[in-house]
Amino acid sequence: AQKVTQAQTEISVVEKEDVTLDCVYETRDTTYYLFWYKQPPSGELVFLIRRNSFDEQNEISGRYSWNFQKSTSSFNFTITASQVVDSAVYFCALSEDTFGNEKLTFGTGTRLTIIP
């Protein structure tokens, strides 16, 4: 069974600080996909990134970066120079590569508050 753990329930940082959100996953599959989603106060779920298990390259997109380490089963998310608009609940999710059964298993989310 697949499982995603986001141990940080809530994080608060002052604007312009860097912050890292942790995500640890469990799966028996060798092929799987990891995702991050953002849920701002308005409530919608916004897709941020998808990563497959064979691609361990870190990724950077503007102020966002992701560090994927299979050795520790982690897929951490860093926001550099945080802004108030980054305040949201962030979810890490896992999908095992079972054709036709691509359900997302979500972590419990990390509520990030950026203090102006």
Next chain:
Amino acid sequence: DTAVSQTPKYLVTQMGNDKSIKCEQNLGHDTMYWYKQDSKKFLKIMFSYNNKELIINETVPNRFSPKSPDKAHLNLHINSLELGDSAVYFCASSRQGLTSTYEQYFGPGTRLTVT
């Protein structure tokens, strides 16, 4: 253009009633899903459909019945509503990959309140 839309956005109803939530996607995706987000923000899949065929049914009470008239629509009908059904329900869609799993795009959610 809204990619995944849901109606209504808010739904307040009494216990025992029957209600439906509609979902439409204009992304040309083959697979659609329903997720439930509880008051603690925990998201859990309920159903998935691929080209109108039910693929995933995650031990959801049979008071919940999804219906997919075509691959762009996936509706959720709930019979005999209970207090515990109060939650936000999200519809999502994704491409169907033969060799890959693609990201899911979510609708804005429907906040259901059962009184």
